[in-house]
Amino acid sequence: MANVLLVDQVDGKNALVMRDVDPAQPGPGEVRYQVHAFGLNRADLLYLAGYHYTPTIIPSRVGFEACGIVDAVGAGVTGFKVGDRVTCLPIGKPVYSVAGEFAIMPEDFLAPWPEHLSTEEATSAWMQYSTAYYPFCELAQVGSGDVVLITAASSSAGVGAIQLAKHLGATVIASSRTTAKADFLRQVGADHVVTHDCGSLSDQIAALPIEGRQLSMVYDAVAGPAIASYADALGPKAQVFIYGALSGELTIECPILPLIRPGASIHLYSLLNMFPQPGALQRVKDYLGPLIADGRLRPLVDRVFPFEEAFAAFAYLEAGDQKGKVVVRTKFAE
Known part of the structure; x- marks a missing residue:
């Protein structure tokens, strides 16, 4: 038994x-x-x-x-x-x-x-890295020059996404509810930290020393009304991947114009939708396996x-x- x-x-x-x-x-x-x-x-x-x-x-x-x-x-x-x-x-x-x-x-x-x-x-x-793999590596194809916002960044999924984004060469902005975890997020690789207790995320991002001050991608575990807080920071063709609902609201609430003007898009993403696709499981194992095995992702x-x-x-x-x-x-x- x-x-x-x-x-x-x-x-x-x-x-x-x-x-x-x-x-x-x-x-x-x-x-x-x-x-x-x-x-x-x-x-x-x-x-x-x-x-x-x-x-x-x-x-x-x-x-x-x-x-x-x-x-x-x-x-x-x-x-x-x-x-x-x-x-x-x-x-x-x-x-x-x-x-x-x-x-x-x-x-x-x-x-x-x-x-x-x-x-x-x-x-x-595996879960934290494979969840991040498809949005970062295949769908948005994040690389050097991209600016990525990772919400709820102190979670295991958030930390894994920070590590993967830095491996790909992106500039990483991590968000959290308060400043209490800011030092921790910088220690695990975030270039910048923005927090909901300091006001609009878009305003905080606009004040960062980043060229263009616009987001290429958002990896969002919060959703609900929190989307509006960063919508004005979306750059041209920015992609927003909603993979959680930590706001407690199973909804997407955001203004339309900040998405239409830069041609941004919102994707409702689940890792479990990816694995059934031909070759998808083997690709994630082939890519992440060596990075985990040699310690580049830990x-x-x-x-x-x-x-x-x-x-x-x-x-x-x-x-x-x-x-x-x-x-x-x-x-x-x-």
Whole structure:
């Protein structure tokens, strides 16, 4: 038997619960691994609340990313064997959720656990970077000379995007609710920091020592009414990628003219819409794998909780005070 985390109905409401279950056997093309740690993401909170891209199934497991050691393989698996150390890419299907003491994943969504990464870093390696990969590398094709705004930048997704944008040569402006995390954001690579408690983001961006003072791209996890705060800073053909709703509003609220005048566009983006496209999964693994393996991209872990305190870990994530990834370790972690 193994403990896992699920979303289920408790007193008529969706709730996170811990249950002891019999580990399933992997099917054809699947790999089962003993989970050493799993990472928490805002996507988990959205799934628990029924607001995620993936419709919530009651009951079902939760969790998008984990690392561990293979203990069983299904028929036809050729890339992994029992005893291999692995980390996973997010697949976004409840049947393949990973929060618990075991997980099952199609072998295509697994990657080797880089030797230089700790347990906590290995579990955090793929979701933040693969989420950012498609907007930055394929859709907007960010490079030298581009100015990028990354909202909610102290989250693991934000930190990963800062690292990737700097690798691509862009100038990075990080935004946060307050100035409390400004020093941290500069330490992880942001060239400039703007905050909502200091007024309009557009006005703050206009005052920065950046040529043109206009945005090429926005990577926005907040959405809702917050879009209006940076709309006037959008440059010619700027692309805005909305990938979250931390504002609490499942809406897009912004003035029209600041987008029409520069020919800017808004994209409603989900990583899970990209993976089914032909070759997309392999491209992200081919591009990011070497960068993770040699340390050019390295996850930043904020806080680690033991599995017995998993509920506290989710509460900490929901409070929004983290700086990087929140990780839960299981009893199997070395």
